[in-house]
Amino acid sequence: MAHHTNREADITHDPGTVLSARNVVKRFGALTVLDGVSLDVHRQEVVVMIGRSGSGKTTFLRCLNHLESIDSGEVLVNGRRVGYREETDQPVEESPSKIAVARRNIGFVFQHFNLFAHLSALDNITAAPIKVLGLPKNEAQERARDLLKRVGLADKADARPSTLSGGEKQRVAIARALAMRPELMLFDEPTSALDPEMVGEVLAVMKELATEGMTMIVVSHEMSFARSVADRLVMFDSGHIVEQGPPERLITAPQHDRTRSFLRLLTDGA
Amino acid sequence: MILDAGTGVTFDWSFFWGHILEPSSAWLTGLWRTIYISVISQALGVVLGFLITIVRRSRLAPLRAVGSFYVWVVRGTPLLVQLVLVYNGLAATGIYKFSDITVGDVTVLGVVQAAILTLAVHEGAYMSEIIRASLDAVDHGQIEAAAALGMTPSLTMRIIHIPQAVRIVIPPLGNEFNLMMKNTTLLSVIGLQEMFLTAQDINSTTFKTFEIFAVAGCYYLFLTTVWGFVQRGIERKLGDPSMRVPRQSALTRLTGIGSRSTVRVEH
Ligand SMILES: Nc1ncnc2c1ncn2[C@@H]1O[C@H](COP(=O)(O)OP(=O)(O)O)[C@@H](O)[C@H]1O
Numbered sequence: 001m002a003h004h005t006n007r008e009a010d011i012t013h014d015p016g017t018v019l020s021a022r023n024v025v026k027r028f029g030a031l032t033v034l035d036g037v038s039l040d041v042h043r044q045e046v047v048v049m050i051g052r053s054g055s056g057k058t059t060f061l062r063c064l065n066h067l068e069s070i071d072s073g074e075v076l077v078n079g080r081r082v083g084y085r086e087e088t089d090q091p092v093e094e095s096p097s098k099i100a101v102a103r104r105n106i107g108f109v110f111q112h113f114n115l116f117a118h119l120s121a122l123d124n125i126t127a128a129p130i131k132v133l134g135l136p137k138n139e140a141q142e143r144a145r146d147l148l149k150r151v152g153l154a155d156k157a158d159a160r161p162s163t164l165s166g167g168e169k170q171r172v173a174i175a176r177a178l179a180m181r182p183e184l185m186l187f188d189e190p191t192s193a194l195d196p197e198m199v200g201e202v203l204a205v206m207k208e209l210a211t212e213g214m215t216m217i218v219v220s221h222e223m224s225f226a227r228s229v230a231d232r233l234v235m236f237d238s239g240h241i242v243e244q245g246p247p248e249r250l251i252t253a254p255q256h257d258r259t260r261s262f263l264r265l266l267t268d269g270a
Numbered sequence: 271m272i273l274d275a276g277t278g279v280t281f282d283w284s285f286f287w288g289h290i291l292e293p294s295s296a297w298l299t300g301l302w303r304t305i306y307i308s309v310i311s312q313a314l315g316v317v318l319g320f321l322i323t324i325v326r327r328s329r330l331a332p333l334r335a336v337g338s339f340y341v342w343v344v345r346g347t348p349l350l351v352q353l354v355l356v357y358n359g360l361a362a363t364g365i366y367k368f369s370d371i372t373v374g375d376v377t378v379l380g381v382v383q384a385a386i387l388t389l390a391v392h393e394g395a396y397m398s399e400i401i402r403a404s405l406d407a408v409d410h411g412q413i414e415a416a417a418a419l420g421m422t423p424s425l426t427m428r429i430i431h432i433p434q435a436v437r438i439v440i441p442p443l444g445n446e447f448n449l450m451m452k453n454t455t456l457l458s459v460i461g462l463q464e465m466f467l468t469a470q471d472i473n474s475t476t477f478k479t480f481e482i483f484a485v486a487g488c489y490y491l492f493l494t495t496v497w498g499f500v501q502r503g504i505e506r507k508l509g510d511p512s513m514r515v516p517r518q519s520a521l522t523r524l525t526g527i528g529s530r531s532t533v534r535v536e537h
């Protein structure tokens with residue numbers, strides 16, 4: 001069957017690995033924001049990333065689905081490169097339509113929800129399945145209603161984003177990402193823009209998702225969520241992963257000074 | 271009836287009301303031209319403005335330069351000069367002479383073609399600025415969310431970007447059309463027999479200067495007022511509830527007294 005191997009696929013790819021970031025470097029002008037970050041995430045694994053503000057967590061997530069270009073290194077999802085193709089040993093940026101195809105498989109949940117303001121909750125969820133995947137409208141709506149039920153918003157199908165609370169908006173945003181049936185979900189501080197009383201409802205949805213076996217990378221400083229849901233905690237500092245491991249170990253016995261001081265900051269601050 | 275306050279002030283009310291209530295057919299022809307030239311020029315101006323906006327957002331620097339040059343020249347020169355250049359100037363140098371075109375029963379005068387072309391080109395530059403600002407005003411986070419869902423840039427433009435930009439564009443577009451109707455008075459300099467030139471003709475034979483231009487003013491006021499109501503209706507229909515223009519009394523709509531900002535954009 002070797003001759004059926006897709007040439008675009010990496011032959012060293014382990015089918016258990018959903019995401020593989022290798023030596024990702026990202027600069028904004030003279031500022032190096034990611035200084036060679038490598039991370040492998042296995043199927044059904046939940047990785048929680050922490051690190052102080054400005055350490056590059058958001059940028060790293062954005063590089064994973066090519067919302068940001070990268071300066072060197074590579075990102076593979078299911079063994080396929082995201083954003084670039086190899087051409088005479090020089091990586092060349094893919095066309096916008098190829099990049100769009102690669103993103104279908106990667107759900108992204110933003111800190112500020114970014115719901116489509118002119119569409120109802122239901123239409124927010126069905127837009128991409130209909131227009132991108134070509135799903136028939138009634139099928140997409142059925143899928144959307146199921147998802148709304150799952151996130152506890154079955155009665156909000158017709159609501160405009162402006163009439164929803166922050167927690168409701170974020171749950172719609174999660175449902176919208178899930179409607180594409182992605183294999184990998186990225187969450188960038190999904191609860192940090194919420195009022196405290198709404199954090200729980202969003203984390204509950206994410207926890208259930210993790211239980212169902214979704215592969216997730218979550219930037220979050222909700223340590224109780226990290227303890228109970230994460231398989232691995234990753235500490236970011238100045239564009240590097242300085243430490244990673246099981247959350248319990250990292251929290252109780254951090255090896256790195258930066259991790260120790262950051263965790264102290266978290267427990268003191270919050 | 272002639273009002274004479276003993277100070278030499280005269281205003282021929284019957285002449286005034288006669289022209290208001292029973293306009294001559296020449297007047298109605300002028301009115302009709304004012305309307306259809308405004309509508310067609312504005313519509314073409316919007317299309318042109320959108321095309322220029324696309325050109326100015328192109329990935330190719332030379333295209334962007336062409337778009338910016340166009341806007342710079344058109345916005346930097348008076349409409350009056352543009353009209354005379356296009357209609358009289360081009361003909362005088364022998365480059366192009368606008369001549370009447372007949373299609374079936376309809377004849378489009380050369381001067382009308384020149385007028386519509388110039389107004390559309392002029393308006394296109396202004397609309398391009400307005401459309402560009404409206405596209406920029408749409409929350410960038412939503413554009414990124416669309417990209418993250420696997421939408422291509424053109425799909426995002428069609429189903430996320432433009433539908434929201436349209437709501438932002440409507441109020442300034444309404445103002446542009448209001449200006450457009452009033453700007454048609456300038457067409458009199460190239461001899462286009464619209465409402466203003468008709469008033470001038472009547473003035474030169476009757477010398478009822480105040481009366482006839484007061485009549486013209488009333489007609490323009492009527493046109494812009496009707497348009498104001500239409501615009502409100504469009505704004506109310508298009509907006510989502512959070513952006514919707516609040517219902518206002520007729521007085522507020524007419525005079526602006528007691529009105530607040532007309533658009534609210536949610537970020
Ligand atoms: N578009 C950008 N242009 C320039 N600098 C940026 C941009 N985005 C992020 N940065 C910088 O990159 C660094 C990392 O930012 P970010 O990834 O948002 O960190 P975090 O999410 O960990 O707080 C910061 O210093 C930030 O100012």
Ligand SMILES: [Mg+2]
Binds near residue numbers: 057058059189
């Ligand atoms: Mg961040």
